[in-house]
Amino acid sequence: MSIAYPKPDIPGTTLFDGEQAMKGFALNKMCFSFNDAANRETFLKDEDAYCARFGLTSPQREAIRNRNVLELIAAGGNVYYLAKFAGIFKLDVQDLGAQQTGMTKDEFKAKLVAAGR
Amino acid sequence: MSIAYPKPDIPGTTLFDGEQAMKGFALNKMCFSFNDAANRETFLKDEDAYCARFGLTSPQREAIRNRNVLELIAAGGNVYYLAKFAGIFKLDVQDLGAQQTGMTKDEFKAKLVAAGR
Amino acid sequence: MAKIVGVVTTSHVPSIGGAIARHQEQDPYWKPFFDGFIPVREWLKDVKPDVAVVIYNDHGLNFFLDKMPTFAVGAAPAYRNADEGWGIPTVPPFAGDPALSWHLIEGLVRAEFDPTTCQDMLVDHAFTLPMALLWPDQNWPVRTVPVCINTVQHPLPSAARCLKFGRALGRAIDDYDQDLRVLVVGTGGLSHQLDGKRAGHINKEFDQKFMASLLADPDWATRYSIAELVAEVGTQGIELLMWLAARGTLAGPVRALTSTYHIPISNTAGGIMLMAA
Amino acid sequence: MAKIVGVVTTSHVPSIGGAIARHQEQDPYWKPFFDGFIPVREWLKDVKPDVAVVIYNDHGLNFFLDKMPTFAVGAAPAYRNADEGWGIPTVPPFAGDPALSWHLIEGLVRAEFDPTTCQDMLVDHAFTLPMALLWPDQNWPVRTVPVCINTVQHPLPSAARCLKFGRALGRAIDDYDQDLRVLVVGTGGLSHQLDGKRAGHINKEFDQKFMASLLADPDWATRYSIAELVAEVGTQGIELLMWLAARGTLAGPVRALTSTYHIPISNTAGGIMLMAA
Ligand SMILES: [Fe+3]
Numbered sequence: 105m106s107i108a109y110p111k112p113d114i115p116g117t118t119l120f121d122g123e124q125a126m127k128g129f130a131l132n133k134m135c136f137s138f139n140d141a142a143n144r145e146t147f148l149k150d151e152d153a154y155c156a157r158f159g160l161t162s163p164q165r166e167a168i169r170n171r172n173v174l175e176l177i178a179a180g181g182n183v184y185y186l187a188k189f190a191g192i193f194k195l196d197v198q199d200l201g202a203q204q205t206g207m208t209k210d211e212f213k214a215k216l217v218a219a220g221r
Numbered sequence: 222m223s224i225a226y227p228k229p230d231i232p233g234t235t236l237f238d239g240e241q242a243m244k245g246f247a248l249n250k251m252c253f254s255f256n257d258a259a260n261r262e263t264f265l266k267d268e269d270a271y272c273a274r275f276g277l278t279s280p281q282r283e284a285i286r287n288r289n290v291l292e293l294i295a296a297g298g299n300v301y302y303l304a305k306f307a308g309i310f311k312l313d314v315q316d317l318g319a320q321q322t323g324m325t326k327d328e329f330k331a332k333l334v335a336a337g338r
Numbered sequence: 339m340a341k342i343v344g345v346v347t348t349s350h351v352p353s354i355g356g357a358i359a360r361h362q363e364q365d366p367y368w369k370p371f372f373d374g375f376i377p378v379r380e381w382l383k384d385v386k387p388d389v390a391v392v393i394y395n396d397h398g399l400n401f402f403l404d405k406m407p408t409f410a411v412g413a414a415p416a417y418r419n420a421d422e423g424w425g426i427p428t429v430p431p432f433a434g435d436p437a438l439s440w441h442l443i444e445g446l447v448r449a450e451f452d453p454t455t456c457q458d459m460l461v462d463h464a465f466t467l468p469m470a471l472l473w474p475d476q477n478w479p480v481r482t483v484p485v486c487i488n489t490v491q492h493p494l495p496s497a498a499r500c501l502k503f504g505r506a507l508g509r510a511i512d513d514y515d516q517d518l519r520v521l522v523v524g525t526g527g528l529s530h531q532l533d534g535k536r537a538g539h540i541n542k543e544f545d546q547k548f549m550a551s552l553l554a555d556p557d558w559a560t561r562y563s564i565a566e567l568v569a570e571v572g573t574q575g576i577e578l579l580m581w582l583a584a585r586g587t588l589a590g591p592v593r594a595l596t597s598t599y600h601i602p603i604s605n606t607a608g609g610i611m612l613m614a615a
Numbered sequence: 616m617a618k619i620v621g622v623v624t625t626s627h628v629p630s631i632g633g634a635i636a637r638h639q640e641q642d643p644y645w646k647p648f649f650d651g652f653i654p655v656r657e658w659l660k661d662v663k664p665d666v667a668v669v670i671y672n673d674h675g676l677n678f679f680l681d682k683m684p685t686f687a688v689g690a691a692p693a694y695r696n697a698d699e700g701w702g703i704p705t706v707p708p709f710a711g712d713p714a715l716s717w718h719l720i721e722g723l724v725r726a727e728f729d730p731t732t733c734q735d736m737l738v739d740h741a742f743t744l745p746m747a748l749l750w751p752d753q754n755w756p757v758r759t760v761p762v763c764i765n766t767v768q769h770p771l772p773s774a775a776r777c778l779k780f781g782r783a784l785g786r787a788i789d790d791y792d793q794d795l796r797v798l799v800v801g802t803g804g805l806s807h808q809l810d811g812k813r814a815g816h817i818n819k820e821f822d823q824k825f826m827a828s829l830l831a832d833p834d835w836a837t838r839y840s841i842a843e844l845v846a847e848v849g850t851q852g853i854e855l856l857m858w859l860a861a862r863g864t865l866a867g868p869v870r871a872l873t874s875t876y877h878i879p880i881s882n883t884a885g886g887i888m889l890m891a892a
């Protein structure tokens with residue numbers, strides 16, 4: 105693919121642009137379905153079948169299996185939808201932040217508090 | 222209701238604007254559902270139940286009962302959706318034109334041909 | 339760099355689909371309209387476009403009043419046709435070109451347009467029938483990008499806005515860094531009105547002025563408000579906005595390679611134009 | 616004639632909903648943020664708005680990638696909240712004001728904006744939590760018009776476009792021929808980033824410059840591209856576009872009646888401002 109407009113390079117940051125969208129559609133569609141509590145239960149009962157129904161690519165399937173946010177983003181996931189996936193496991197945004205930055209949750213929280221000083 | 226911008230007055234013509242949209246939502250939603258053949262059948266089997274499900278207003282219900290296009294428009298119907306209702310009865314746009322102008326279909330067709338001269 | 343090889347504009351009434359299904363192309367009623375495509379098909383064999391950017395108006399298949407965009411651009415890998423309520427035969431699916439779609443969306447947003455982006459999208463007769471008229475074997479030789487302009491819910495974008503939209507779209511196509519031959523298609527109109535006591539309204543004089551203006555002075559139509567255009571060409575005749583946007587994609591002067599105007603097809607004044615720089 | 620009585624801008628993170636549900640408003644962690652609303656509520660009792668026009672970004676409740684608008688305007692008789700996937704308690708439904716909605720849409724389209732109109736629409740935490748912060752009894756004393764700006768799918772509208780959008784919205788409110796007291800709410804930001812290795816990014820200095828600029832020089836933020844703003848304030852910090860659009864609805868100079876800035880609430884730099892002419 106080719107987008108003529110220059111792509112910005114922001115360290116540690118992936119903009120959800122067309123290129124990511126093309127990669128991530130199936131994954132994001134599945135995560136969007138988790139708005140519905142019944143779908144969240146169906147997913148928990150048979151994760152494989154649920155992922156297959158949405159036609160996840162194999163990196164997407166693997167990232168879902170690993171509950172790994174950085175892998176999910178690399179596979180085209182959009183954080184607004186991924187947050188609904190995280191919600192299934194009662195993970196909040198600080199759990200996600202800790203996982204992505206390799207910190208403990210307490211370290212991650214302390215870092216946020218420090219940013220206020 | 223009040224829309225500050227002037228409303229145009231075009232003889233024999235109703236623009237589907239916000240005012241019409243507010244009136245017509247239930248009717249247009251029902252007509253939109255007729256994209257699906259199964260819904261068209263359900264409607265034909267029990268028209269009353271189908272109209273009730275969409276919460277039609279009583280002028281809308283009456284206009285549907287009468288298969289009357291001018292009444293449907295007066296009740297907020299949008300022709301792009303109404304055309305799907307007409308499709309249930311295999312009425313084409315010339316049947317609709319004839320009905321609305323009080324002509325026979327042949328007269329209506331002749332009028333169109335005359336417009337080309 | 340991508341290049342717009344030409345612009346085809348055409349009417350798109352559903353009954354064209356019925357006529358195709360019943361092989362009535364040579365019936366005296368339909369012949370004048372279908373014959374208008376013969377030179378267009380010859381030209382297509384020659385220019386061999388890679389992609390078609392199709393500007394049309396959805397008639398309540400993909401969009402409902404819950405989410406009605408002013409401008410929408412498809413960005414899906416493929417687009418399906420579906421039942422619109424009348425059982426016209428559906429056509430084979432169309433390949434998308436998501437990379438081009440995203441490039442065009444980027445260009446439009448930079449030019450201060452506010453499109454709705456559609457990564458999953460059904461295309462209706464206004465998209466499929468013109469494609470079937472261009473390629474009757476329905477073995478589509480092009481990838482596609484659907485572009486929708488709202489004609490369902492007023493307020494509609496003005497003629498001036500639609501022409502500017504087309505110009506921005508054209509610039510974005512020109513900017514694309516792939517070697518692509520792009521056909522732009524604009525579908526809708528010309529004068530007709532399906533609803534109200536004025537149903538059957540047709541305005542030959544205005545249609546012909548409008549067709550001429552696309553060549554000589556594309557800004558001509560922008561002197562009319564939407565209400566004034568509806569008064570001239572009818573509630574559905576306003577679909578001529580698609581022609582205006584499509585014309586706008588070609589910068590500078592254009593010539594008509596072919597032009598057909600025939601009244602009536604169904605309730606509609608049928609027009610076809612093929613324009614190129 | 617309608618009159619904008621003031622503009623409230625605030626952060627909207629989902630965990631505010633959890634804190635409200637668990638009555639943690641006075642917990643040391645939450646108190647600095649919740650206390651920022653005390654003067655705003657006092658002011659509201661005084662000015663008694665009739666309608667709230669709420670500019671926010673949907674987080675994947677009402678819109679999905681199949682139809683993702685750049686700008687969307689609600690035109691429904693009522694708006695419901697719903698489960699977003701995390702089981703935050705939902706709030707009572709909101710009354711709409713469709714006549715005002717259509718007037719605003721008309722004004723925006725005339726000003727060459729291309730909104731998507733929504734006659735049926737769910738509103739998410741970015742709409743509901745600010746309303747619950749303004750009126751904690753959730754017995755909404757105002758009708759509402761939801762206005763969404765896309766922050767999900769890049770390209771996003773530029774800061775310049777969002778400010779112009781806000782200005783056009785403000786002019787349309789001013790033009791409305793009903794005697795209405797209108798509160799404008801802008802929700803989102805300030806700096807935060809949920810995703811990527813830079814998760815937890817906060818930029819106090821930029822946030823404070825941005826808040827000051829809304830009073831002194833609302834065009835200040837428009838010198839930054841979307842990418843530059845994301846670099847400064849994070850992938851979700853870009854939600855400050857809502858503040859910019861909301862500020863734009865007030866023509867001429869404004870003063871801050873109250874202003875709060877506190878780090879952190881959840882992963883976010885929490886900001887609150889109340890501005891009036
Ligand atoms: Fe049409």
Ligand SMILES: [Fe+3]
Nearest residue numbers: 741803851854
């Ligand atoms: Fe947010």
